[in-house]
Amino acid sequence: MTIATLISFILGATLDIILLSYGARRLLAERRFSLSRTIVAGLAGQALTNAIFNALAGGLGHKRLPPYGTVLGFAALSWACGLLLAMAILVTWQAFIPAGTIPPPATWPRSLRSRAARSRRYWQIVRIFTRCGVQPLGRGPEGSRLDRDANPRRRPRTPSSRPAGPPRASAG
Numbered sequence: 001m002t003i004a005t006l007i008s009f010i011l012g013a014t015l016d017i018i019l020l021s022y023g024a025r026r027l028l029a030e031r032r033f034s035l036s037r038t039i040v041a042g043l044a045g046q047a048l049t050n051a052i053f054n055a056l057a058g059g060l061g062h063k064r065l066p067p068y069g070t071v072l073g074f075a076a077l078s079w080a081c082g083l084l085l086a087m088a089i090l091v092t093w094q095a096f097i098p099a100g101t102i103p104p105p106a107t108w109p110r111s112l113r114s115r116a117a118r119s120r121r122y123w124q125i126v127r128i129f130t131r132c133g134v135q136p137l138g139r140g141p142e143g144s145r146l147d148r149d150a151n152p153r154r155r156p157r158t159p160s161s162r163p164a165g166p167p168r169a170s171a172g
Contacts (some may be wrong), residue, residue, distance in 0.1 A: 017042035049082030
């Protein structure tokens with residue numbers, strides 16, 4: 001394979017991907033597809049176009065050159081199948097993950113930093129609560145079983161350990 005063949009293949013594939021992407025967006029009459037989604041759909045369409053064309057052209061006999069009309073018909077058919085696949089990918093992607101639900105990748109580092117800062121603030125608050133003795137209140141009236149087992153000086157609450165005071169009226 002020569003350099004000229006490689007360059008012409010890359011340029012042809014790039015042009016085909018651009019045309020498939022543009023055609024799919026125009027036929028769907030939807031302009032809100034992101035560039036990354038459109039390129040992925042175009043790449044998939046190009047792969048299918050290439051596979052179908054090679055399968056159709058492989059069925060032709062190599063004894064003599066086929067007529068140009070046959071080759072153009074095979075190319076148009078394979079390109080239309082690739083265009084349909086690109087459209088199906090864009091529609092399916094839009095149905096499952098609508099545009100705008102995931103922020104653009106350029107904002108991910110900033111949002112990661114803000115989430116880390118928020119997490120640090122929350123852990124500071126938890127440490128302050130723990131230091132002040134508010135932590136067992138978050139686990140219910142008796143604290144957790146692990147706290148009772150770990151602290152032998154803590155007495156379990158029994159009716160006799162209630163502070164003295166006026167007698168309670170019993171319901172009955």
